């Protein structure tokens with residue numbers, strides 16, 4: 001049977017918060033009997049944007065990640081719930097029953113992703129329910145999906161084996177896979193949050209003037225083996241991304257017309273700008 005999944009592309013999110021506002025517009029003050037009680041005006045973030053800054057001046061990157069309930073296949077919130085207060089529908093959507101869950105504050109702490117919020121006024125644990133009330137009325141898109149101007153979100157119904165194929169093909173990842181919860185919310189370009197980079201700049205100096213050295217091949221080695229190569233861009237910048245933090249010693253290498261092979265070794269901790277290197281003159 002096909003079940004709902006959501007693909008979120010981190011590379012396309014610009015932090016405009018239209019998705020956050022669409023979620024607020026849908027749920028704040030609105031009651032959907034059998035689906036959800038009204039979200040309070042303040043304090044809840046059923047769908048929100050997290051940010052991650054990597055690197056150092058002048059090579060700094062900020063990435064944004066919409067975050068919400070993952071509608072896990074092996075959901076701890078479902079496993080720990082009593083009396084059917086949290087359950088998974090046949091179409092994969094994890095629901096908190098607004099009647100059966102009333103007064104059960106423990107539900108709010110059952111999610112390892114902190115995706116559940118406690119509504120003091122309603123005495124109810126609440127979260128984003130994949131806009132189930134809209135999908136059941138025949139809507140083809142989620143509110144966030146409609147509201148996003150850059151196409152960050154893509155909801156799709158697929159059988160699990162098909163979703164596995166899509167995830168592999170598109171290099172999708174889930175949040176904290178080590179938990180074994182098997183989320184139905186998948187991320188594209190999640191490395192922008194979880195991995196690190198090494199950057200720097202090559203310049204060519206002539207008559208006291210420094211000019212960007214573009215189109216130069218720079219290589220990155222680890223344990224004597226080349227693991228990446230990159231060409232400097234029009235500003236002389238190069239970048240090696242997708243590295244694990246605190247992953248040991250690396251060597252940077254490039255060939256200079258005057259100096260021949262140049263290399264520098266360093267211990268790598270987290271995203272770093274190594275500085276400006278002279279491509280053609282003496283260091």
Ligand code: SF4
Pocket residue numbers: 068069070071072075076077078094110111112113114115116127181
């Ligand atoms: Fe439950 Fe949290 Fe998984 Fe959502 S993300 S299904 S609230 S365990």
